[in-house]
Amino acid sequence: MRDKMLVLENGKTYKGRGFGSEQEAIARIVFNTEMVGYQEVLSDPAYYGNIVVMSYPLIGNYGLTDEDYESKGIHIGGFVIREYNDTPSNFRFTQKVSQVMEDNNVPGIAGVDTREIVKIIRDEGEMIAMITDAASDVEECIKKMKEYKEPKNLVSKVSVKSISYARTRNPKHTVVAIDCGLQRSLLSALTNAACNVIIVPYNTPYEVIENHKPSGVLISSGPGSPFDLECIVETIQKLKGTIPILGIGLGHELVALSYGAKIEKARAGKRGANISVKNLVEDKVYIVEQNNSYFVNEKSLKDSKLDVIYKNVCDGTIAGLINEDDMVVTSQFIPKQKGFVLNKFIGFMDKIALDENPIINRYIHEKPTN
Incomplete structure (x- = not known):
């Protein structure tokens, strides 16, 4: 060589x-x-x-x-x-x-x-x-x-081009994952939590997502700038308050934009599996995996109706947000299986899964028969 x-x-x-x-x-x-x-x-x-x-x-x-x-x-x-x-x-x-x-x-x-x-x-x-x-x-x-001119909308390079599915045995929920660069580890965490996952392209319209009758929607992590993805911000604005939403990484930033918060470019970003974040609800510090070049401006959250649940230990930047009323939770990092963020999302879906709702199985939505 x-x-x-x-x-x-x-x-x-x-x-x-x-x-x-x-x-x-x-x-x-x-x-x-x-x-x-x-x-x-x-x-x-x-x-x-x-x-x-x-x-x-x-x-x-x-x-x-x-x-x-x-x-x-x-x-x-x-x-x-x-x-x-x-x-x-x-x-x-x-x-x-x-x-x-x-x-x-x-x-x-x-x-x-x-x-x-x-x-x-x-x-x-x-x-x-x-x-x-x-x-x-x-x-x-x-x-x-x-x-050299940096390419725009990198998500379009890594997102699926057509709908795909990840099935699990005896599912409780169906999650639509808007694929901005979905990691297999996050997909596995959802299927292990008894969720069937429908993976859709990043630019899938709100109406198509709604037709799948999901229990919740995931906006995944991914590359590039959140400012290139206005289509996803608009979709989140239509979804929030009607269905549980989980935003991870880039998805966290897109959710913040949908609530009117401001996003800023970091000098060097945070990339690694040894990033320290503090859960403000539990008053505990966790070591997490993170990969981002942008962060949410905390001052811009004043009128956003989003509450901070995680902060970076080293520089105090926001690492997680929540709106309990809208059933929205986000993290800048990759959440652990059975961790706080994923449990919140599952909890939101459990909350709205009433007896009179359709039974969700692998392929169809049926109303229970007496």
Whole structure:
């Protein structure tokens, strides 16, 4: 594999060993702080197109496993790591990281000072970066980055194109999931909670969602800016108050917009599985998985009818919201199965599942017969 070079928008360069695809990549560079779970990062649709820097130094040592993907394929635009291990030691592994990256045309660079790169992004903010051949002219690379235009509406790249279903045995509820980049782990949490899930494209109209007669609606996490998704905001405005709503990640931001709150761009975002958040209801601190570049402006919530239920421990930014009357709950992070957020959502659906409502089974809606 040829030597590679990482070039940052600020002119900083780092040379290292290439792995994965040989192709050149230009994209926004972000960092992730988790110590394990690189497969989940590679396959999380919320990272679509990003060049991802892993702060943990060793990557590839346990390979990739078919059962651990968060979605079909991988979605990142490039991978920057300190040390790459191409001889995995794991009885479950089925593929090597470099092999899958090559198959998906994703370039990587190893042997660079990832600690320094993370500090630059943290202090200066996210920026455009480029992974290229080590012999490339730096001035020409910077020129290409200045001419680069970031794509809009990344959700359209990762959302399903047609309706699909996730079934469970003896379901209690039917949830329509608006797919902005739905993770398999969240889908499994819902099916394990006795929910059939109908997964619909991100731009599905309100009327189509209503025709499914769902017990609740999920707006999933996903990549890019919430300001590109006015269609989902309008759908939420029609749904809220009539049906339980769960907003996760990008969905959390879209719910906030639907209530008139303001969303702001973060300098460096929060990405990792070691993010500390405090539940203000339980007065407990949890370590969660999070991936976001935007946050809800707390002052803008004054007249929104949304209450804060989670805050980030480190900087005090909002990590969760609720409106009990409208049966709406959100989290900026990925909720745990049987955790507070998911239990609230299930509780809202239980609340409206009265005896006279139609019995919901896997395929049809029937009224009980005496």
